[in-house]
Amino acid sequence: MATGKKKKETPVILVTNDDGVMAPGIFNLIQSLQGLGKIVVVAPDKPQSGMGHAITIGSPLRLQKVVLPQEEVEAWSCSGTPVDCVKLAVDKILHRQPDLCVSGINHGANHSINVIYSGTMSAAIEASIENIPSIGFSLLDYSMEADFTAARKYARIIVEEVLKRKPDKHLCLNVNFPAVDESLINGIKICRQAYAKYEEDFDERKDPTGKKYFWLTGAFVNFDKGKDTDVWALANNYVSVVPVQFDLTNYSLKTKFEKIFKS
Amino acid sequence: MATGKKKKETPVILVTNDDGVMAPGIFNLIQSLQGLGKIVVVAPDKPQSGMGHAITIGSPLRLQKVVLPQEEVEAWSCSGTPVDCVKLAVDKILHRQPDLCVSGINHGANHSINVIYSGTMSAAIEASIENIPSIGFSLLDYSMEADFTAARKYARIIVEEVLKRKPDKHLCLNVNFPAVDESLINGIKICRQAYAKYEEDFDERKDPTGKKYFWLTGAFVNFDKGKDTDVWALANNYVSVVPVQFDLTNYSLKTKFEKIFKS
Numbered sequence: 001m002a003t004g005k006k007k008k009e010t011p012v013i014l015v016t017n018d019d020g021v022m023a024p025g026i027f028n029l030i031q032s033l034q035g036l037g038k039i040v041v042v043a044p045d046k047p048q049s050g051m052g053h054a055i056t057i058g059s060p061l062r063l064q065k066v067v068l069p070q071e072e073v074e075a076w077s078c079s080g081t082p083v084d085c086v087k088l089a090v091d092k093i094l095h096r097q098p099d100l101c102v103s104g105i106n107h108g109a110n111h112s113i114n115v116i117y118s119g120t121m122s123a124a125i126e127a128s129i130e131n132i133p134s135i136g137f138s139l140l141d142y143s144m145e146a147d148f149t150a151a152r153k154y155a156r157i158i159v160e161e162v163l164k165r166k167p168d169k170h171l172c173l174n175v176n177f178p179a180v181d182e183s184l185i186n187g188i189k190i191c192r193q194a195y196a197k198y199e200e201d202f203d204e205r206k207d208p209t210g211k212k213y214f215w216l217t218g219a220f221v222n223f224d225k226g227k228d229t230d231v232w233a234l235a236n237n238y239v240s241v242v243p244v245q246f247d248l249t250n251y252s253l254k255t256k257f258e259k260i261f262k263s
Numbered sequence: 264m265a266t267g268k269k270k271k272e273t274p275v276i277l278v279t280n281d282d283g284v285m286a287p288g289i290f291n292l293i294q295s296l297q298g299l300g301k302i303v304v305v306a307p308d309k310p311q312s313g314m315g316h317a318i319t320i321g322s323p324l325r326l327q328k329v330v331l332p333q334e335e336v337e338a339w340s341c342s343g344t345p346v347d348c349v350k351l352a353v354d355k356i357l358h359r360q361p362d363l364c365v366s367g368i369n370h371g372a373n374h375s376i377n378v379i380y381s382g383t384m385s386a387a388i389e390a391s392i393e394n395i396p397s398i399g400f401s402l403l404d405y406s407m408e409a410d411f412t413a414a415r416k417y418a419r420i421i422v423e424e425v426l427k428r429k430p431d432k433h434l435c436l437n438v439n440f441p442a443v444d445e446s447l448i449n450g451i452k453i454c455r456q457a458y459a460k461y462e463e464d465f466d467e468r469k470d471p472t473g474k475k476y477f478w479l480t481g482a483f484v485n486f487d488k489g490k491d492t493d494v495w496a497l498a499n500n501y502v503s504v505v506p507v508q509f510d511l512t513n514y515s516l517k518t519k520f521e522k523i524f525k526s
Contacts, residue, residue: 052316052346053379060468060476083315083380087463088477113392115511116316117346125511129376129460161523168516190520192512197392200350205323213323214351241524243516248378248388249455253431253506257453260424261504 011037011099011163014127016085018048018106018119021066021077025105028148029137030070032155036163037099041068041075042089044119048082049108051119053126056080061088082123090130100163101127104137104175105151107144111176111230111240112196112222121174121244128172129246133162135172140234141179150182154239158188172244178234189238194229196222274300274362274426277390279348281311281369281382284329284340288368291411292400293333295418299426300362304331304338305352307382311345312371314382316389319343324351345386353393363426364390367400367438368414370407374439374493374503375459375485384437384507391435392509396425398435403497404442413445417502421451435507441497452501457492459485 013033017026021043033039045064062079076093078085082103090097106120115121124136135158139151158175174193178185198218205213222231230240276296280289284306296302308327325342339356341348345366353360369383378384387399398421402414421438437456441448461481468476485494493503 047321050318050320052314052318052385054315054317054344055313055380055479057313057479058310060478061465062474062476081317084479087479088465091463091465092467092477113509116388116392116509117318122315125379129379165523171516172513173520174511188524190517190524192514192517193510195510200354202324202351202354204355211325213325214355215323216318216320216347216350241520242511243513243520244511245513245516246376246379246511247456247458248437248505248507248509248511250435250506250508251455253434253508254453254455257436257504257506260428261451261453 012094013037013039014089014094014098014101015039015041016043016082016103016123018044018051018082018123020044020047021075023107024144025107025148027069028152029102029105029155030073032152033159036159039073040094041073042078042085042093044082044085045077045079048119050117051081052117053083053122054081056084063088063092082119083126086123086126097130097132101132101134102137102159103134105148105155106138107146108138108142109140109176110136110138110174111234112194115174115193115244124172125244125246128170131169133167133169133171135159135162135175137175139177139179150185151177153182154188174242174244176230176234176240178237180237184237185239186237189233189240191230191233191240191242192228193242194222194224194231196220196224196231275357276300276302277352277357277361277364278302278304279306279345279364279366279386281307281314281345281386283307283310284338286370287407288370290332291415292365292368292418293336295415296422299422302336303357304336305341305348305356307345307348308340308342311382313380314344315380316346316385317344319347326351326355345382346389349386349389360393360395364395364397365400365422366397368411368418369401370409371401371405372403372439373399373401373437374497375457378437378456378507387435388507388509391433394432396430396432396434398422398425398438400438402440402442413448414440416445417451437505437507439493439497439503441500443500447500448502449500452496452503454493454496454503454505455491456505457485457487457494459483459487459494
């Protein structure tokens with residue numbers, strides 16, 4: 001029977017990550033979302049940290065149904081990258097665009113320049129390119145035994161806020177949680193991405209045949225003293241939220257170069 | 264003897280790409296740079312298209328000295344991603360920051376959203392993060408037999424313009440060449456990144472044991488009708504130049520969310 005008011009449909013929430021479908025962080029994210037929508041998980045079958053926005057173009061991809069601790073949730077592992085997971089989920093599993101894509105909860109920080117290297121955030125960015133509002137979540141604790149209690153609470157608050165509005169179709173949020181007890185968290189702070197980077201220092205070794213090889217190591221250095229950055233917010237026990245865009249145009253340099261290359 | 268005027272040193276130019284150290288595109292880029300500086304090549308030992316900003320963190324990296332058609336040029340192949348190449352070059356080969364990093368010439372377009380998936384552009388972006396001015400070059404022709412004549416000419420013009428000024432330390436330019444004869448090119452146009460994306464359509468097949476697998480395919484769709492975009496410029500036979508930034512903060516959404524999450 002047609003009525004003037006359309007019944008509100010249950011939102012479909014796609015869940016992915018870059019630590020792999022069996023990482024505690026993704027179980028905690030699913031737990032935090034209980035009751036907010038129909039959850040479908042499509043996540044890498046192995047750790048994919050540091051994969052950035054890589055896609056698989058030279059080899060085929062596989063999907064495999066898996067059972068998670070939350071047995072009622074439909075879940076798939078994918079042989080590709082986090083970005084592949086989003087693409088495959090939309091085209092071959094959901095056969096539609098989900099209402100929201102959430103990625104994480106990553107084991108380790110994705111603030112500042114990490115947004116560019118992060119598979120967690122690249123999955124979220126990919127969703128936003130495809131008109132799917134998205135949120136990437138990361139906890140500043142690399143341990144597989146990390147305490148996600150506060151992260152779960154704040155992830156749910158942020159997802160609820162986004163779902164109750166009609167989100168911008170290109171919405172993408174980069175959310176990081178400080179690794180402190182819930183009682184110490186000062187709230188949520190909207191931030192800009194800090195200018196920070198890694199000072200590389202490759203560890204040089206020799207293999208048993210005497211040939212050199214290198215391990216990537218390096219120190220994280222924050223060059224940004226602003227109090228409106230994600231690094232500042234996290235150091236001061238706030239949950240940091242940076243809205244992220246995929247238009248990489250540097251408009252101020254564009255104006256400068258238009259003067260140099262006058263047509 | 265000390266003089267008031269400092270002698271101008273030969274600039275060091277790091278060359279990389281994502282098609283691999285033996286791709287014709289990189290030979291053409293080196294050829295276009297002859298006489299502009301000391302050239303050092305560090306590029307992947309195999310094709311790395313679509314690797315985005317991936318870095319290698321779970322396994323070690325190798326470097327191998329190689330001889331290119333331009334025998335006088337110092338050249339290395341690296342077992343990692345394009346971004347790994349930049350990091351390793353600075354830390355283990357140059358032992359200093361080069362004055363410029365150039366990447367390409369890519370076999371295939373890197374305009375619009377491709378900037379995010381592209382290993383070519385991710386290498387250039389990595390350099391700009393590390394305070395090394397950088398330029399990524401791509402030709403709209405995937406063929407290994409592509410004609411790089413016009414690309415070489417315009418690449419040199421752009422590199423000369425950048426070197427003769429003191430470039431912004433975070434300068435990063437995304438340069439694309441239309442696949443047309445040099446006589447048809449209308450000049451250089453400074454652009455913004457078009458909003459365009461791929462409409463995925465995975466090709467679903469079965470392996471000999473009956474199990475499904477998927478190949479990524481898809482159609483490129485341009486949703487952006489602006490005449491100030493890279494897609495427009497290339498369709499109109501201009502060389503497109505988009506200045507690129509690594510601050511992904513969406514400042515307009517930041518303002519909006521500050522109202523939603525008032526501390």
